Amino acid sequence: MIFDMERIERMQYCETCKVSISTKTKNCPLCHAPLPPCEDAALEQTYPDFSPLKRRSRFLALLYSALCLAVIFICVLVNLLTWNGHLWSALVAAPVLYVWLCGLITFRKRAHLGLKLMAHAIGIVSLLVVINTFTDSQRIVSHVSWAVSYTMPFIFIGFILLINVLMARKRNTLRDYVLYQISLCVIGFIPLLLVLLGVAQPAYPSIIAAACSALTIGGLFLFGRKKVVAELNRKFHI
Numbered sequence: 001m002i003f004d005m006e007r008i009e010r011m012q013y014c015e016t017c018k019v020s021i022s023t024k025t026k027n028c029p030l031c032h033a034p035l036p037p038c039e040d041a042a043l044e045q046t047y048p049d050f051s052p053l054k055r056r057s058r059f060l061a062l063l064y065s066a067l068c069l070a071v072i073f074i075c076v077l078v079n080l081l082t083w084n085g086h087l088w089s090a091l092v093a094a095p096v097l098y099v100w101l102c103g104l105i106t107f108r109k110r111a112h113l114g115l116k117l118m119a120h121a122i123g124i125v126s127l128l129v130v131i132n133t134f135t136d137s138q139r140i141v142s143h144v145s146w147a148v149s150y151t152m153p154f155i156f157i158g159f160i161l162l163i164n165v166l167m168a169r170k171r172n173t174l175r176d177y178v179l180y181q182i183s184l185c186v187i188g189f190i191p192l193l194l195v196l197l198g199v200a201q202p203a204y205p206s207i208i209a210a211a212c213s214a215l216t217i218g219g220l221f222l223f224g225r226k227k228v229v230a231e232l233n234r235k236f237h238i
Helices: 005-010 053-081 089-106 113-135 146-169 171-187 190-196 204-223 225-236
Strands: 012-014 019-021
Touching (some): 089 113, 113 146, 113 171, 146 171, 146 190, 171 225, 190 204
Antiparallel strands (some): 012 019
16 A cells, blocks of 8 residues: 555644544544644545534433423422312423423434324323323213323324325335334224223224224235334344
8 A cells, every 4th residue: 555655744643642634624533632733725624513412412401301300390399288189280290291201202303203203192192181180070080081082092093194194105114114103003902992991982983093003004014014024023033
């Protein structure tokens, strides 16, 4: 191998890392220590200045989490100190908890859209169940009516159909969505299970949700069996 000794001599050198740098830069790309000025025009900067975006994003996420947890803690504490027989703090803590957890997933650039949709489906249902539970005068599970009987199945149906539309628009994305869609379809059978346990009435919304889940799973294996099986094998090593 032939080395351009003249070019090597013109390179900037980092005393900390003991490496030569072939591009013109103010700081070492490894340790970010300042480098001596370089007047050689032949050395051009080939990459942008480093910006600690990950560190800044992590700090904002921690600050966001701390604020949400502080609001929940204060509400619960005030509720206990002024107890009048009603757990009103749950009606405040549940939305804050939903915004906190789903917000962290929603604004993560690396989080897949399928994961975000599934998280919102579960989060919205859980939020409405809590609201229904603690606004009911009798405050017992058997009286959680509209959230379990109507809202839960129709929200699951909506998100399952939305992911179906996304997969239909771009067939090459089926493999990316399949695991989240199957997980959401399995969750879609929960309303029917609650009907069988006598918690939810009437039964038709839950039956529709279960039918939508079953048809979606069947369609995935019917029209994209190879991709579905390959993705399941890749995820679960089966």
